[in-house]
Amino acid sequence: MRKTLFTASVLAMALTAPFAQAHQAGDVIVRAGAVTVDPREDSSDIYVGALSTSVPGTKATLDSDTQLGLNFAYMLTDKVGIELLAATPFSHDVGVAGMPGGFSGLNGKLGELKHLPPTLSVVYYPLDSKSAFQPYVGAGINYTWFFDDKLTSEAENKGFSGLNMKDSWGLAAQIGMDYMLTDNMMVNAQVRYIDIDTTGTTSYGGAKVKVDVDVDPMVYMVGLGYKF
Known part of the structure; x- marks a missing residue:
């Protein structure tokens, strides 16, 4: 019985979705879902x-992380909107690789950091507003705030002291899609590229250690949205 009711509900949503009204000027859209920041560090x-x-040959490394992502959008016209990407703080492991010879023991996990990457974008929807399927493109600006930078106890035992990552301003671009399930509810998927450049500093044996990192992550989000 439950399976029959579930199947009927899915079919009903599929039948009604093509007739759902998509975005219009003045709409406020709130989306929530899983967002992954996948650094392509260089x-x-x-x-x-x-x-x-x-x-020569040394580098800093960062791993990826997934958190709760939030989108807030306001439609200026039926096709153009302003969108803010927010999220709960991302956490990344920071590592060292490529140290040669007598310094090879410094390779491995160095510490951890957290960051928030709020991104403000202008988005454009090319299709007719009556279409249930709404792909879009966007471009904007990102500010990445690094905080809670800390070394591992192992790194401190090796002679490292302190860890600091510089905040970043950069450009961002995205592609995405909304699919209207009802007049108000939608499924959303999006992919972003964010230009994040930072400088990491620590000290080893009382002397400064420094590295410039182009983080430049791909950011993936899948979730649900509601239009007010």
Whole structure:
């Protein structure tokens, strides 16, 4: 009986969705779902003050993380809107790779950091507003705030002290889609590229260690939305 009711509900949604009214000027859209930040980091060689030089072949590494993502959008016209991407804080492991010889013991996990990457974009919907399927493109600006930077106890035991990541301003671009399930509810999927550049600093043996990192993540989100 439950299976029959569920099947009937899905069929009803599928039949009504093509006739659902999509976005119009003045609409407020709230979306929530899972968002993944997947860094495509490219770092400079790590400068090691104890050696007074950058060490060729070394690099900083970051892993990916998934959190609750939130979107807030306001439609200026039937086709153009302003959108804010927000999320709960992302957490990433920071690592060191490529240290040679007597410094090879410094390779591995260095510490952890958290960040928030609020992104404000202008989005454009090319299809007729009566279409239930609404692909869109967008471009905007991102501010990434790094906080709660800390070393692992293992890194501190190796002689590292302190960890700081510089905040970043950068451009962002996205593609996405809404599919209207009803006049107000939708399924959403989106992919973004965000330009995030930062500088990480710590000290080793009392001397400065520094690296420039182009984080440049791909950001993926899937969720549900509601239009007011």
